Amino acid sequence: xxxxxxxxxxxxxxxxxxxxxxxxxxxxxxxxxxxxxxxxxxxxxxxxxxxxxxxxxxxxxxxxxxxxxxxxxxxxxxxxxxxxxxxxxxxxxxxxxxxxxxxxxxxxxxxxxxxxxxxxxxxxxxxxxxxxxxxxxxxxxxxxxxxxxxxxxxxxxxxxxxxxxxxxxxxxxxxxxxxxxxxxxxxxxxxxxxxxxx
Numbered sequence: 001x002x003x004x005x006x007x008x009x010x011x012x013x014x015x016x017x018x019x020x021x022x023x024x025x026x027x028x029x030x031x032x033x034x035x036x037x038x039x040x041x042x043x044x045x046x047x048x049x050x051x052x053x054x055x056x057x058x059x060x061x062x063x064x065x066x067x068x069x070x071x072x073x074x075x076x077x078x079x080x081x082x083x084x085x086x087x088x089x090x091x092x093x094x095x096x097x098x099x100x101x102x103x104x105x106x107x108x109x110x111x112x113x114x115x116x117x118x119x120x121x122x123x124x125x126x127x128x129x130x131x132x133x134x135x136x137x138x139x140x141x142x143x144x145x146x147x148x149x150x151x152x153x154x155x156x157x158x159x160x161x162x163x164x165x166x167x168x169x170x171x172x173x174x175x176x177x178x179x180x181x182x183x184x185x186x187x188x189x190x191x192x193x194x195x196x197x198x
Contacts, residue, residue: 001032001034001038001039001040001045002020002021002024002025002030002031002032003030003031003032003052003056004024004028004029004030004031005028005030006055006056006057006149007024007028007030007056007057007058007059007149008042008045008052008053008056008057008058008059009021009024009058009059009060010040010041010042010045010058010059010060010126010127010130011038011039011060012039012060012061012062012063012123012126012127013039013072013114013117014063014068014071014072014075015060015061015062015063015068015123015136016061016063016136016155017039017061019155019156020061020142020155022156023146023151023153023154023155023156024151026153027146027151027152027153028151034048034049035048036048036115037112037113037114037115037116038115039113039114039115039117039126040115040116041115041117041125041126041128042058042060042126042127042128042129042130043128043129044115044116046129057131057132057149058129058130058131058132059130059131059132059133059134059145060126060127060130060132060133060134061133061134061135061136061142062123062127062133062134062135062136062190062194063123063135063136063137064136064137064171064196065122065123065183065186065187065190065191065196066171066172066175066180066183066196066198067171068123069119069183069187070100070171070174071171072119073097073100073103073174076097076103076107076119077094077097077103079094082094085110085113086110093107100174100175100179101176101178101179104179104182104183107119120186122186122187122188122189122190123187123190123194124189124190124193127193132145133194135194139154139155142155143155172198175198180198
């Protein structure tokens, strides 16, 4: 999350949060360090800091669950990330998640990361009770929101390919009928609430 004088951004993992925080830091200063995990949900933030949510415009960015889960897989399935989370046992984890399907079937998320959520937590948990919800796939709406709130920078898409996968549907090559059904089931609430499909 990131707090300014007028805005509170809830950072949903792998949904352009790093890019949004970069914009807010460069435009407003603000604060991102709190006693709770930086990926905590809005409901958790409000519980711990009820006075800080008063008179704030609360917003988040969501992403197509199919594309987002591929991004999660690519993000986690790297040596330095596995070492950070699992220490000297990281190779035991790595060998079990060599493919996307193996990752879906075998990866067990470490506890107390991402605000007690995990890679199968739907975005609706983070977005619950949030006033402004933007889609990563429609950056013009978010950039308009920035401008309306005197933030004169646009979303830079940090940590992304030159051509985002949601524009050319590259994420689809990772799926077969089995893995597609798992994501449909795990993220049913996201698909329905935010009107996404494969």
